[in-house]
Amino acid sequence: MRVVQLSDSHLFKSPEGKLLGLNTEHSLSMVMDLIAAEQRHIDLVLATGDLSQDGSSESYNRFHQHMEAFACPVYWLPGNHDLTDMMANHQVAKRMSPCVIPLNGWHIIMLDSTIRGKVPGNFADSELVFLQQALQQSAGNNVLIALHHQPVPVGSEWLDQQIVGNAAEFFRIVDQFHNVRNIIWGHVHQAYEGERKGVKLMSVPSTCVQFRPKSFDFAVDRENPGYRWLDLHADGRIETGVSRVTGVDFVVDYSVRGY
Numbered sequence: 173m174r175v176v177q178l179s180d181s182h183l184f185k186s187p188e189g190k191l192l193g194l195n196t197e198h199s200l201s202m203v204m205d206l207i208a209a210e211q212r213h214i215d216l217v218l219a220t221g222d223l224s225q226d227g228s229s230e231s232y233n234r235f236h237q238h239m240e241a242f243a244c245p246v247y248w249l250p251g252n253h254d255l256t257d258m259m260a261n262h263q264v265a266k267r268m269s270p271c272v273i274p275l276n277g278w279h280i281i282m283l284d285s286t287i288r289g290k291v292p293g294n295f296a297d298s299e300l301v302f303l304q305q306a307l308q309q310s311a312g313n314n315v316l317i318a319l320h321h322q323p324v325p326v327g328s329e330w331l332d333q334q335i336v337g338n339a340a341e342f343f344r345i346v347d348q349f350h351n352v353r354n355i356i357w358g359h360v361h362q363a364y365e366g367e368r369k370g371v372k373l374m375s376v377p378s379t380c381v382q383f384r385p386k387s388f389d390f391a392v393d394r395e396n397p398g399y400r401w402l403d404l405h406a407d408g409r410i411e412t413g414v415s416r417v418t419g420v421d422f423v424v425d426y427s428v429r430g431y
């Protein structure tokens with residue numbers, strides 16, 4: 173099963189909108205072109221939050237239009253910049269977190285790690301109850317869990333202040349089950365790969381600006397936008413890779429110290 177993960181497109185109300193000088197509509201289009209060129213068959217697309225920068229109806233409309241390029245189902249979960257209700261209104265097929273997506277011997281569990289109006293992550297009690305029940309119902313399947321915020325530190329002091337606040341409670345539930353293979357997230361605008369108790373942990377580049385890995389303070393990286401692909405095998409193995417747009421010099425204002 174070929175899964176594609178896209179994240180942090182930060183679209184604005186206007187298609188001219190820029191984040192740190194980068195036109196986010198343009199960079200998402202370039203990533204979509206890259207996926208079209210590289211991926212012959214996709215079974216599932218996961219969009220892991222911050223799809224919009226400003227929560228506007230227009231931004232979700234345009235994100236939805238981009239996703240119509242895919243022949244397979246596309247599921248969304250919110251990030252800290254999203255307005256969950258507004259997102260849900262634009263997800264015509266209601267493919268939104270919290271949900272469980274069955275996929276040929278795998279269960280994909282999509283969770284909402286956002287706190288309304290705040291930047292850092294934290295799971296509401298209802299989300300943890302959902303996770304516990306979803307895992308109980310996933311016996312006999314391999315499990316991939318997707319969320320927006322990082323549940324483990326990625327090694328950047330400023331970003332790791334935004335880690336899922338109750339990650340310990342999250343892992344207390346995950347650790348009860350031996351079929352969780354993979355946890356993926358967005359938010360950190362960089363590719364991270366690690367492992368915890370045999371579970372693979374991964375983040376994805378943003379489709380717009382990138383953050384510099386292992387940076388103490390806010391810092392923008394010179395890597396190009398990209399996406400992650402994952403092959404989920406029936407025996408629980410995962411192959412994965414990150415691909416970035418090449419041959420395009422994106423205009424980014426590296427002097428800006430935040431947004």
Ligand SMILES: Nc1ncnc2c1ncn2[C@@H]1O[C@@H]2COP(=O)(O)O[C@H]2[C@H]1O
Binds near residue numbers: 429
């Ligand atoms: N200089 C900064 N220091 C700390 N946090 C920041 C800074 N600039 C932006 N942020 C926040 O950190 C978030 C990280 O990713 P987001 O795209 O969610 O949006 C970012 C802002 O909400």
